[in-house]
Amino acid sequence: MTRTAPPRLAIIGGGPAGLMAAEAACAKGVTVDLYDTKGSVGRKFLLAGKGGLNLTHSEAPARFVERYGSRRAEIKHWLDAFDAEALRAWARGLGVETFAGSSGRVFPKDLKAAPLLRAWLHRLRAAGVSFHMHHRWLGWQAHGTLHFATPQGERAVPTDAVILALGGASWPQLGSDGAWMAPLQQAGIDIAPLQPANCGFELAWSEHLSSRFAGAPLKPVVAHWTDRRGVAHARQGECVLSEYGIEGSLIYAIGAELREQLAEHGEAVLRLDLVPGHGESALADRLAAPRGKHSIGDWLRRRAGLDAAKCALVFELTAKSTLADPFALAAQLKSLPLRLRAPRPVAEAISTAGGVRLEGLDEKLMLRMRPGVFCAGEMLDWEAPTGGYLLTACFASGLIAGRGAARWLGQ
Numbered sequence: 001m002t003r004t005a006p007p008r009l010a011i012i013g014g015g016p017a018g019l020m021a022a023e024a025a026c027a028k029g030v031t032v033d034l035y036d037t038k039g040s041v042g043r044k045f046l047l048a049g050k051g052g053l054n055l056t057h058s059e060a061p062a063r064f065v066e067r068y069g070s071r072r073a074e075i076k077h078w079l080d081a082f083d084a085e086a087l088r089a090w091a092r093g094l095g096v097e098t099f100a101g102s103s104g105r106v107f108p109k110d111l112k113a114a115p116l117l118r119a120w121l122h123r124l125r126a127a128g129v130s131f132h133m134h135h136r137w138l139g140w141q142a143h144g145t146l147h148f149a150t151p152q153g154e155r156a157v158p159t160d161a162v163i164l165a166l167g168g169a170s171w172p173q174l175g176s177d178g179a180w181m182a183p184l185q186q187a188g189i190d191i192a193p194l195q196p197a198n199c200g201f202e203l204a205w206s207e208h209l210s211s212r213f214a215g216a217p218l219k220p221v222v223a224h225w226t227d228r229r230g231v232a233h234a235r236q237g238e239c240v241l242s243e244y245g246i247e248g249s250l251i252y253a254i255g256a257e258l259r260e261q262l263a264e265h266g267e268a269v270l271r272l273d274l275v276p277g278h279g280e281s282a283l284a285d286r287l288a289a290p291r292g293k294h295s296i297g298d299w300l301r302r303r304a305g306l307d308a309a310k311c312a313l314v315f316e317l318t319a320k321s322t323l324a325d326p327f328a329l330a331a332q333l334k335s336l337p338l339r340l341r342a343p344r345p346v347a348e349a350i351s352t353a354g355g356v357r358l359e360g361l362d363e364k365l366m367l368r369m370r371p372g373v374f375c376a377g378e379m380l381d382w383e384a385p386t387g388g389y390l391l392t393a394c395f396a397s398g399l400i401a402g403r404g405a406a407r408w409l410g411q
């Protein structure tokens, strides 16, 4: 009697999505080979841990899912399988307790990614996942055979099913460079252009502002903007002046809208209220008091509470005649217009928008045009602000793809 070999699943990409897919498929009895172009897996995950690994968010599920904007309906299905609570329980299972900070963001107790990744890889190896590093996926050869470049030369790997979890195109030095687009496009897969998300925006700063105030925080401020449907929005938060323009969590949170406006109109205007605690007319009265020998900068500090960075920004963007008129100046402080010129390049962004369109995938994240090929993580066409939403959706989609591939292989 001949015994058929157990089906083999290849997972390409060892970020959070690929590793979670490996865990899910392994748990269903599938033999998993995981390939990555780099010498080790999880490099972006480790980088994410540098400033404190924001794993997920503790807000209510209904609010959580809203963070995925136009993709919330599809991503709700992923989160039904693996939500923030499930993610925290999973981390606990790896010996990593989490806590929710005052903003609701959830972190490991030690804030680090490395202990979590170490424990996870140990568990995956024990479960039988085989890791193949320095394998750069180039595409498919005949009969769906996977084609890799390795230090020993090119390698063809036959497989029964494959999960692509190749990440976006930000921070390409960590492995995800978006080069996967070419073979997928050749295979006729519909891909939305890759774009920067959670990124800074460029403005035309003077040499003085960019050299003296790069890195200075602006806080608190309220950003006002009008979306493409003409609806006005306001949001309080923090941003940071940079050499090229502006960045920071407030900018990231509204970046998708700003990026789309720039693409459509070539310009996006963001108005900053630099003095959220003051009403405009009371502020004008305070500024209108006799100034004596105080300079305008000193006056802005004393009467409006502006720090040096906010003052420099006001001087940068305000005409002399406005500075001299307390009423016009108060209006300017409450609504300082920033004319954004372009988002920063995707290579610098925290994440990538665009990717494999979800319409081309079934509910198990299998490509409709290519049965047996699944996709997961940031390479899919969705985006979210920072706050743990990125990792949560990567984990959840990896789980769905891993389970889907196992089912497809008949396990």
Ligand SMILES: Cc1cc2nc3c(=O)[nH]c(=O)nc-3n(C[C@H](O)[C@H](O)[C@H](O)COP(=O)(O)OP(=O)(O)OC[C@H]3O[C@@H](n4cnc5c(N)ncnc54)[C@H](O)[C@@H]3O)c2cc1C
Pocket: 012, 013, 014, 015, 016, 017, 018, 035, 036, 037, 038, 041, 042, 043, 044, 045, 047, 048, 049, 052, 053, 054, 055, 056, 135, 136, 137, 138, 165, 166, 167, 168, 170, 171, 174, 175, 176, 177, 178, 179, 180, 349, 350, 351, 376, 377, 378, 379, 387, 388, 389, 390, 391, 392, 394
């Ligand atoms: C500075 C920074 C901080 C971040 N902080 C947070 C945070 O605190 N919270 C949060 O939720 N998110 C954060 N993110 C985003 C988060 O890290 C990513 O969304 C997440 O890692 C994406 O997971 P992924 O598995 O889809 O892709 P990746 O983590 O990018 O993994 C993809 C893998 O595929 C491999 N690969 C790519 N192409 C090939 C190929 N052709 N052949 C073989 N292998 C290939 C890569 O080497 C890589 O290992 C941060 C990102 C950055 C850049």
